[in-house]
Amino acid sequence: MGIAEELGLRVSPGLRVVALTGAGISLESGVPIFRGKGSMWEIPEARRLAERAGPPWNTRETWEYYEWRRGLVSRCKPNRAHYALAEMERYFEDFLLITQNVDGLHAKAGSRRLLELHGSMWRGRCIECGRVIDLPETPLKALPPLCPCGRPLRPDVVQFGEPIDPVVLDAAFKASKKAELFLVIGTSAVVHPAAQMPLIAIEGGARAVEINPNATPLTPFMSLSIRGRAAEVLPRLWEELLSSALG
Numbered sequence: 001m002g003i004a005e006e007l008g009l010r011v012s013p014g015l016r017v018v019a020l021t022g023a024g025i026s027l028e029s030g031v032p033i034f035r036g037k038g039s040m041w042e043i044p045e046a047r048r049l050a051e052r053a054g055p056p057w058n059t060r061e062t063w064e065y066y067e068w069r070r071g072l073v074s075r076c077k078p079n080r081a082h083y084a085l086a087e088m089e090r091y092f093e094d095f096l097l098i099t100q101n102v103d104g105l106h107a108k109a110g111s112r113r114l115l116e117l118h119g120s121m122w123r124g125r126c127i128e129c130g131r132v133i134d135l136p137e138t139p140l141k142a143l144p145p146l147c148p149c150g151r152p153l154r155p156d157v158v159q160f161g162e163p164i165d166p167v168v169l170d171a172a173f174k175a176s177k178k179a180e181l182f183l184v185i186g187t188s189a190v191v192h193p194a195a196q197m198p199l200i201a202i203e204g205g206a207r208a209v210e211i212n213p214n215a216t217p218l219t220p221f222m223s224l225s226i227r228g229r230a231a232e233v234l235p236r237l238w239e240e241l242l243s244s245a246l247g
């Protein structure tokens, strides 16, 4: 029996699909994790830079830290899981990708219907006029980079303890509520509010599939949990779903 049948899903372009991704999907592209055990926090240089970064986040010191991170991430490429999600977006008419990652790899892989819950390290935001400016080049010519209004920009990244943009959050919850298939990929989903999204989807009747090398607090709620790395599992899952639609 195929996965679609097992889930009781009829796969067609009209199926409403939401995917939620976290650090696990980027780890396979070599993006260092930024918190916890085995993270870049354990690298003295990163720690020294991180400790000098801080509110209001539009300082030269903050950008020195971000440039260090941006330099590392600029050498990372999207992996097969990122590309599978971009393909799914092209197939399904009602598809949304929600990510907790700030590394920009989903956009690089071609995803456009994308909500970056925590922002992106490839953009700056002005705390005076609110403009959001793309900053794709690293190293930047000047630190801090400036807004067209003349004020220094901060990274367009939600810092620990800061709220997520309510417009972004609202769109994520709305899509989750009406999803028929919800994929949880490479996230331990312990960080709220992202952790609530699959639960809201399940409450609304969605089938939920988790892809993670380890069990997570969400595992007991899933229709299906696949233990493995996203770059291996997701392309196979997508291929199987697609063949069940064609068959």
Ligand SMILES: [Zn+2]
Pocket (backbone or CB within 6 Å): 126, 127, 128, 129, 130, 131, 147, 148, 149, 150, 151
């Ligand atoms: Zn400005």
